[in-house]
Amino acid sequence: MTSLDGLPPRQLHDEEGELVLSNVRLGPGGPIGSVRIAGGEVAAVTEDAVTGGRVLDLDGRTLLPGLWDAHVHAAQWASVRHRLDLSGADSARAAADAVRGHAAGLPEGEVLIGYGFRDGLWPDAPHRSLLDAVCPDRPVALVSADLHAAWLNSAGLALVGGAGHPSGLLREGECFRAVSALPEVPDEVLDGWIAEALRAAAARGVTGVVDFHFADNLTDWSRRAASGPLPVRVDAAVYPDRLEAAIARGLRTGDVLPGTGGLVRVGPLKLFADGSLNTRTALCADPYPGLEGTAEAYGLQETPYEELLRLMRRAWAHGVEPAVHAIGDRANSLALDAFAAVGCRGRIEHAQLLAPGDVPRFAALGVTAGVQPAHAVDDRDVADRHWAGRTGRAFAYGDLLAAGAWLEFGSDAPVAPLDPWLTVAAAVGRTGDDRPAWHPEQRIPVRAALAASTRGRLVVEAGGPADLVVLDADPLGADGRALREMPVHATLLAGRFTFGP
Numbered sequence: 001m002t003s004l005d006g007l008p009p010r011q012l013h014d015e016e017g018e019l020v021l022s023n024v025r026l027g028p029g030g031p032i033g034s035v036r037i038a039g040g041e042v043a044a045v046t047e048d049a050v051t052g053g054r055v056l057d058l059d060g061r062t063l064l065p066g067l068w069d070a071h072v073h074a075a076q077w078a079s080v081r082h083r084l085d086l087s088g089a090d091s092a093r094a095a096a097d098a099v100r101g102h103a104a105g106l107p108e109g110e111v112l113i114g115y116g117f118r119d120g121l122w123p124d125a126p127h128r129s130l131l132d133a134v135c136p137d138r139p140v141a142l143v144s145a146d147l148h149a150a151w152l153n154s155a156g157l158a159l160v161g162g163a164g165h166p167s168g169l170l171r172e173g174e175c176f177r178a179v180s181a182l183p184e185v186p187d188e189v190l191d192g193w194i195a196e197a198l199r200a201a202a203a204r205g206v207t208g209v210v211d212f213h214f215a216d217n218l219t220d221w222s223r224r225a226a227s228g229p230l231p232v233r234v235d236a237a238v239y240p241d242r243l244e245a246a247i248a249r250g251l252r253t254g255d256v257l258p259g260t261g262g263l264v265r266v267g268p269l270k271l272f273a274d275g276s277l278n279t280r281t282a283l284c285a286d287p288y289p290g291l292e293g294t295a296e297a298y299g300l301q302e303t304p305y306e307e308l309l310r311l312m313r314r315a316w317a318h319g320v321e322p323a324v325h326a327i328g329d330r331a332n333s334l335a336l337d338a339f340a341a342v343g344c345r346g347r348i349e350h351a352q353l354l355a356p357g358d359v360p361r362f363a364a365l366g367v368t369a370g371v372q373p374a375h376a377v378d379d380r381d382v383a384d385r386h387w388a389g390r391t392g393r394a395f396a397y398g399d400l401l402a403a404g405a406w407l408e409f410g411s412d413a414p415v416a417p418l419d420p421w422l423t424v425a426a427a428v429g430r431t432g433d434d435r436p437a438w439h440p441e442q443r444i445p446v447r448a449a450l451a452a453s454t455r456g457r458l459v460v461e462a463g464g465p466a467d468l469v470v471l472d473a474d475p476l477g478a479d480g481r482a483l484r485e486m487p488v489h490a491t492l493l494a495g496r497f498t499f500g501p
Contacts, residue, residue: 018043019495020050021470024058027459028450028476032060037466040494045462056501061489062474064450065457066207066467067420070370071349071410074211074234075220076147078193079185080414084114086142092124095142095151100134111159111183114142115414117151120278120382126151128168141182143175145378146415148276150175172275172300176214191224197418198231202498204419205469205488208233210370210410212270212323212349216242218257225260231498233467235267238320240311243269252319262494268323268347269315272302274331277352278382282328284353288386299328308338316344323347323370329355329393336361347408350375353387353394363404370408371397373423373449374416376442377432391439397427398442407452424449424475425483432484446476446483466495 021035026045033047084102089095095117103112112135119126131140131153139156143149150170157165160181162174170178184190201209209232211217217236224230236257238246246266251257257264275281280288280299287297302325303311312322322342326335327350335348336358347368352375362369376395383391393399400407409423416422422432427449430437437443444452451458460468472487490500 068208070408077413078197080115087116207467237267273326283331284328373427429480
């Protein structure tokens with residue numbers, strides 16, 4: 001994983017007048033040409049040399065439309081960069097030992113918050129007694145890598161109103177409520193962390209994100225944009241508890257929020273059909289090994305189907321598009337059924353395990369598959385264990401693409417790093433290490449992976465915003481490692497440099 005911490009804010013500055021990007025490759029494998037930028041937009045694209053005005057010679061580097069991360073949790077991604085990292089823990093005992101070491105350096109009374117554990121393959125089970133033994137007095141709250149589980153000690157449980165919980169391992173709704181009850185950092189601190197994280201994203205070519213953080217996103221992003229130009233565009237998701245307020249304001253998906261410099265728009269309504277793979281709460285048609293005969297053998301249905309329909313109809317009637325979290329094959333079938341019943345556009349987020357008959361339904365219904373290819377390489381081992389015999393239809397990007405589905409790539413940061421090149425490399429290579437590709441039949445071409453990261457645009461065209469990324473290498477000729485480490489020379493947002501050159 002490439003560290004992007006510590007990037008200075010100096011790259012953010014305004015440009016005045018016209019700018020010509022000269023001697024640049026126009027798209028992957030494209031011809032050499034020039035691009036004129038004026039008023040924050042692409043004024044002209046030509047294969048001819050251009051002189052006059054402010055000219056930046058890019059020496060044959062490759063120019064692409066700016067990259068989007070279509071699924072992030074911005075506040076959580078920014079926060080975990082300042083928390084105890086548990087991603088390397090291979091057991092509950094190892095995680096508890098890490099807590100012991102980290103607690104020694106914290107001020108007295110501060111809550112210890114950790115992030116990133118994956119217990120799906122652990123040989124031992126998380127339990128509050130393990131944390132009590134290493135940290136009996138200080139509240140401890142550890143959040144799983146997939147954000148769907150939290151592991152707390154007794155002091156932490158008492159802090160969030162969960163005293164007496166039998167194990168201290170909270171999943172799904174219990175987890176979300178507990179995490180929401182933890183002490184929050186002041187807005188100005190969190191906003192500073194987010195600005196830092198988004199500058200790091202801009203350094204990887206990102207010009208836009210869809211933020212699914214569980215909060216009042218419209219208010220929070222309006223505040224952040226009011227304090228100064230943002231380094232990326234933001235589509236801010238709405239949750240059901242704030243849907244009526246958005247409707248009352250007449251807000252529709254795609255509307256620009258006033259006072260944000262045109263950079264923040266209303267995003268989709270986020271709904272949940274099920275849980276996640278690592279917590280064994282993704283709703284599946286087959287039981288999880290070892291859970292047969294239990295109430296949760298097939299995972300959890302987070303939102304009853306009739307309530308899902310009600311919320312989708314209410315939102316769509318007022319111009320708000322639904323985005324339904326669905327990971328298991330049964331959850332995806334139910335979500336697609338709901339889209340068919342409502343007759344609306346929208347998205348399914350994750351779409352990790354699909355029944356064969358559901359693959360063509362994405363294109364037939366016009367439902368976008370918002371997927372995170374890094375999960376395919378991060379979760380291959382846990383999928384092999386808990387979805388044994390079915391992984392040929394897990395993270396099935398090749399099948400979806402062949403069926404005509406519209407793919408949009410995201411990271412789900414902090415579940416995976418907010419770096420679109422890790423995403424592209426995972427989709428193209430189906431591996432993130434030295435192991436052979438996992439289900440290589442589901443690999444997709446570089447061009448398709450780039451299109452899924454740029455909202456379908458592979459070349460820069462006149463007339464649109466000058467949201468651009470300049471690369472030191474042409475991604476068409478890059479292998480997996482070169483894609484993961486793709487060097488970004490510069491990033492522009494509406495003609496303003498947010499990184500480099």
